[in-house]
Amino acid sequence: MLNEIQLWAIVNGTIVTLEIAIVAIIFGAIFGVVVALGRLSKSKVANTLSWFYIWFFRGTPMLLQLFIIYYAIPIIYLDATGSTFTVNPMIAAFVAFSLNATAYLAEIIRAAIESIDGGQMEASKALGMSYRQAMTKIIIPQTYKRLVAPMGNELIMLLKDTSLVSTIALFDLLRTTKTMASATGSWIYYIYAAAIYLFLTTIIQVVFDKMEKKLGIYER
Amino acid sequence: MSMVKLVNIRKSFGDLEVLKGVNLEVSQGEVVCIIGASGSGKSTLLRCLNQLERISDGEIYIEDVLSDKRANNKDLMKIDPVTVQSLCADLGMVFQSFNLFPHLTVIDNVTIAPLIVKKIDKKIAETRALDLLSMVGLSEKKDEYPSRLSGGQQQRVAIARALAMDPKIMMFDEPTSALDPELVGEVLATMRQLAEKGMTMLIVTHEIGFAREVADRVIFMDAGVICEEGSPEEVLLNPKEERTKSFLNKIL
Ligand SMILES: Nc1ncnc2c1ncn2[C@@H]1O[C@H](COP(=O)(O)OP(=O)(O)OP(=O)(O)O)[C@@H](O)[C@H]1O
Ligand SMILES: [Mg+2]
Numbered sequence A: 001m002l003n004e005i006q007l008w009a010i011v012n013g014t015i016v017t018l019e020i021a022i023v024a025i026i027f028g029a030i031f032g033v034v035v036a037l038g039r040l041s042k043s044k045v046a047n048t049l050s051w052f053y054i055w056f057f058r059g060t061p062m063l064l065q066l067f068i069i070y071y072a073i074p075i076i077y078l079d080a081t082g083s084t085f086t087v088n089p090m091i092a093a094f095v096a097f098s099l100n101a102t103a104y105l106a107e108i109i110r111a112a113i114e115s116i117d118g119g120q121m122e123a124s125k126a127l128g129m130s131y132r133q134a135m136t137k138i139i140i141p142q143t144y145k146r147l148v149a150p151m152g153n154e155l156i157m158l159l160k161d162t163s164l165v166s167t168i169a170l171f172d173l174l175r176t177t178k179t180m181a182s183a184t185g186s187w188i189y190y191i192y193a194a195a196i197y198l199f200l201t202t203i204i205q206v207v208f209d210k211m212e213k214k215l216g217i218y219e220r
Numbered sequence B: 001m002s003m004v005k006l007v008n009i010r011k012s013f014g015d016l017e018v019l020k021g022v023n024l025e026v027s028q029g030e031v032v033c034i035i036g037a038s039g040s041g042k043s044t045l046l047r048c049l050n051q052l053e054r055i056s057d058g059e060i061y062i063e064d065v066l067s068d069k070r071a072n073n074k075d076l077m078k079i080d081p082v083t084v085q086s087l088c089a090d091l092g093m094v095f096q097s098f099n100l101f102p103h104l105t106v107i108d109n110v111t112i113a114p115l116i117v118k119k120i121d122k123k124i125a126e127t128r129a130l131d132l133l134s135m136v137g138l139s140e141k142k143d144e145y146p147s148r149l150s151g152g153q154q155q156r157v158a159i160a161r162a163l164a165m166d167p168k169i170m171m172f173d174e175p176t177s178a179l180d181p182e183l184v185g186e187v188l189a190t191m192r193q194l195a196e197k198g199m200t201m202l203i204v205t206h207e208i209g210f211a212r213e214v215a216d217r218v219i220f221m222d223a224g225v226i227c228e229e230g231s232p233e234e235v236l237l238n239p240k241e242e243r244t245k246s247f248l249n250k251i252l
Helices: A004-040 A044-059 A062-081 A089-114 A118-126 A131-168 A173-184 A188-215 B042-049 B081-089 B106-116 B122-135 B151-163 B181-196 B208-214 B232-237 B242-251
Strands: B002-013 B016-027 B031-036 B057-062 B065-071 B091-094 B169-173 B200-204 B217-222 B225-230
Touching (some): A004 A089, A004 A131, A044 A089, A118 A131, A118 B091, A131 A173, A131 A188, A131 B106, B002 B042, B002 B200, B031 B042, B042 B057, B081 B091, B106 B122, B106 B151, B181 B200, B208 B232, B217 B232, B217 B242
Parallel strands (some): B091 B169
Antiparallel strands (some): B217 B225
């Protein structure tokens, strides 16, 4: 069984994993709306910028994005300014995962906005609302229910993908348990890891299912 | 004073010219019914008025003030956007498919535009909304969501929602076409009530009986032009144009 030190190490690893996933889903949702609106915008500049953003972050491996932020940026900084600069690995993970989640969530949010009947925007405009008012008060609130399930999926993906941070000197849940397994030669630690991942993803599933029901009250 | 004046309006979607030079003047308190075959440009005409679509050519005046003037899809003069917005706000619109906001209760549907566009006090907006809902006979439904209302009830809420912005002109685009036959009457009754109160109304409809009863003037549109217009008796009972006759024969 686990001794106290091991237990705390696993708790801390779980916290690292959860922190990164939660920070990423929150920032990803906020910036995802911005990028989605950019994709829907009539402005060529906003449209192109958001297209490239999504193109880059969906088209390259998450691990590469993490390396760029953690390893490449300090080198670029050194070359450019001659002074050294290190990135806190936790901050690097927050940034990389948030940027990545933004790209995926932007596409999800864009699809949800496009699925709202065009008559809603027309009715809003006919009532004198500006584009911005119609979006924030009428269109986007109607996407919430449709966003819950894909957001839940994205959070589960993020939770599992956080194991990549073991490459930038962070001890997440998986790395913590793997270290214990190697040190002791016992496979039981992998079972603990699996149990914790399953516990967390199950909670996410249940909470998001509840949220979806609650947000759908107006749909009879 | 004319409430609406259209001068030689044209509208094209790409190569398809849908409105081919429409002239129309509506005076205060007048009820104008527009009839015509599918695709003749009736909806487009209404949508150009409140600038849901921009005209390609022509001039639009609302209450004798210029709200749009274009040629070849280009603005001929810069009209202050604030002016345009306030002119268009004088036009209320009711859609065939109601387009109520499904995530808002009935009363919130009615109050939202006054609250966020006109920024009026919440109490005042709600009092006014309740008055309007009782006018359309739906006060007891104020806390329901639209999905729990019948089509006829939804359309009456949509009328109340448009009226909450205190429009000077109400436009209706086939307000009863999406309704089961037994629900048409209640919506027409609400519209009749508005007409009796002296509201200026522009109504696209296939309800010939209703048009005969409430219209001061009937317009028959065909292929993007006004083909015939006059009193309901003239246009509906004794049409002069062949195209009007054959249209009426088809739908009656
Ligand atoms: N946004 C658009 N883009 C391209 N074509 C359009 C658009 N809106 C309308 N049209 C075309 O313009 C023509 C006139 O349409 P409109 O909706 O004004 O007709 P209508 O008289 O209201 O017909 P209905 O009785 O079927 O409602 C049709 O041929 C239609 O396909
Ligand atoms: Mg139409």
